[in-house]
Amino acid sequence: MKKTFITRFAPSPTGLLHLGHGFSALLAYTMSQANDGSFLLRIEDIDQTRCRDEFTQEIYKDLSWLGIKWSEPVRIQSQHFADYEKYLNILDNMDLLYPCFCTRADIKKEIANAPSAPHGFDGVVYPQTCKKLSVSEQTQKQQSGAPYALRLDMEKAIAFLKAKNNWPLYWQDEIKGEITATPVEQGDIVLARKETPTSYHLAVTVDDHLENISHVIRGVDLFEATHIHRLLQALLGFETPIYHHHALLVDDDGQRLAKRSGSATLKSLREHGDDGIELAKKLMDKS
Ligand code: GLU
Numbered sequence: 001m002k003k004t005f006i007t008r009f010a011p012s013p014t015g016l017l018h019l020g021h022g023f024s025a026l027l028a029y030t031m032s033q034a035n036d037g038s039f040l041l042r043i044e045d046i047d048q049t050r051c052r053d054e055f056t057q058e059i060y061k062d063l064s065w066l067g068i069k070w071s072e073p074v075r076i077q078s079q080h081f082a083d084y085e086k087y088l089n090i091l092d093n094m095d096l097l098y099p100c101f102c103t104r105a106d107i108k109k110e111i112a113n114a115p116s117a118p119h120g121f122d123g124v125v126y127p128q129t130c131k132k133l134s135v136s137e138q139t140q141k142q143q144s145g146a147p148y149a150l151r152l153d154m155e156k157a158i159a160f161l162k163a164k165n166n167w168p169l170y171w172q173d174e175i176k177g178e179i180t181a182t183p184v185e186q187g188d189i190v191l192a193r194k195e196t197p198t199s200y201h202l203a204v205t206v207d208d209h210l211e212n213i214s215h216v217i218r219g220v221d222l223f224e225a226t227h228i229h230r231l232l233q234a235l236l237g238f239e240t241p242i243y244h245h246h247a248l249l250v251d252d253d254g255q256r257l258a259k260r261s262g263s264a265t266l267k268s269l270r271e272h273g274d275d276g277i278e279l280a281k282k283l284m285d286k287s
Helices: 019-034 053-065 081-093 104-112 135-143 154-163 200-210 220-236 266-271 276-285
Strands: 006-009 038-043 071-076 097-100 149-152 170-173 177-180 190-192 215-219 242-246
Touching: 006 019, 006 215, 019 038, 019 053, 019 215, 019 242, 019 266, 019 276, 038 053, 053 266, 081 097, 081 149, 081 190, 081 200, 081 220, 097 135, 154 220, 170 220, 190 200, 200 220, 215 220, 220 242, 266 276
Parallel strands: 006 038, 038 071, 170 242, 215 242
Antiparallel strands: 097 149, 149 190, 170 177
């Protein structure tokens, strides 16, 4: 029997979509159609300080203009914090999390004194300052009301999987083939914060599981994050989708078309009267 093909486009409404987003959405949509599959839309708006509903409304208009049809309902992440909390608690009960009280400035200071400062997907790899706190120090700080993040203890997480004979981990990448996950390079990543009781990594992994995503089609700029998502899948007992990290669309000067680059937004082209279906065809000719 042919395996079901379910994919998604998962933008964060922190700004207007650009051509690069349009390309990514169209690629996933076209592949879902070619495979007689489903195309889901997910609004990744967990960061309530940066996400705005007006951008979400423009996303709907942009995708419709490009001729994309998604299956309802749209999953709005900010309406599902309880789902992320449930899985965060599972990791906590496995004793794989620790509270981190460091501010960005604390981390910067710590790193300034270190001989080297390796970088991962989330920026500089956390120097594990709060991992050294005793349980009583942790409790004292928590009781003082100091804000804290919950970090994954990477060493413990990997030791847990090794003890279960579930290591190393792999994933299938449609472009690069079989990839061995190396999450250790990402360090003790943040899985939740006081103001956002989840993180991109946790929420995306939980949603891909809950929505039975079979194919994750997204830009190669998220390739490094997949090492973390693969680890979380193994820890939480989730299946691993097939990944397709596509090359990023670049402009004529070879510059990446990202949100901040000042390249044309889909909204500006739409309001200028351009034909969305024609543009969609042109963009797919590039794939
Ligand atoms: N929300 C992420 C972004 O806009 C994409 C997440 C994903 O496709 O996994 O960059």
